[in-house]
């Protein structure tokens with residue numbers, strides 16, 4: 633269910649709100665192939681933060697209600713953050729949880745001088761207006777580095793003063809929201825922890841590293857992706873069982889999960905026949921695609937020279 637709380641145009645571009653369980657979000661958690669202890673840690677940290685902060689004051693817990701997912705791009709952090717809200721709905725007393733997605737890029741690209749106002753408005757007016765009803769709520773701040781940027785790095789930004797004020801606004805709003813509303817948990821994702829503000833990092837209760845997949849993980853991602861396409865192209869189920877997927881995985885060593893998934897489409901577009909019938913994709917198509925993906929980044933990255 634999509635609830636439209638938007639009151640102005642800027643807000644619409646920077647946030648979405650959904651109440652879980654939501655069928656569109658049900659598969660996200662399982663779609664990310666990751667050591668189960670990492671996922672468990674994320675879900676437990678979220679549930680425990682809600683529990684402890686509901687029953688004890690900040691002076692006792694020193695918890696800010698802030699969890700950070702960090703790691704290389706394309707490793708599933710955003711997907712996990714979204715899936716987390718759905719999983720959380722399975723364990724709350726009322727079997728519900730809300731997901732608020734904040735897109736800092738939308739905020740920070742607001743017109744000159746407007747980003748601080750936008751951040752402040754979102755975190756001090758909008759988020760508290762949701763917190764009031766007591767529903768367990770995950771506020772996903774995706775790619776937080778564009779919002780809570782280190783002051784030392786700020787001189788590189790086009791408008792450093794604005795970035796400073798925006799960072800201060802984020803920190804102040806985090807403090808007041810999580811103190812006032814123990815039913816809120818902020819989950820921030822970051823591809824570049826080094827760019828994050830020290831004061832922001834020191835507020836993080838639990839850091840969770842999301843690594844790129846190892847060889848076994850790459851095989852799993854390929855299998856998972858092929859199987860999920862099998863309802864449309866049945867023979868991909870067989871391809872998912874091919875032992876030479878390991879060889880494909882070896883060729884993809886070092887690739888992030890996103891690139892691994894894209895290898896399948898790269899394999900399908902390698903021949904005219906497989907474009908007409910994607911179900912006819914073979915292990916050799918995948919092997920060849922893996923080389924292309926690692927050589928030039930594969931789909932979407934093979935830009936004409938003049939665009940590079």
Ligand SMILES: Nc1ncnc2c1ncn2[C@@H]1O[C@H](COP(=O)(O)OP(=O)(O)O)[C@@H](O)[C@H]1O
Pocket residue numbers: 663664665666704705706707708709710711712821845853888889890891893
């Ligand atoms: N470990 C993984 N297992 C399966 N799919 C993955 C994995 N990592 C990334 N992906 C896929 O790559 C895409 C990008 O994931 P995303 O969550 O946006 O990554 P991030 O936020 O870390 O950049 C998604 O389609 C996701 O399903």
Ligand SMILES: [Mg+2]
Pocket residue numbers: 706709710711774775821
């Ligand atoms: Mg992301």
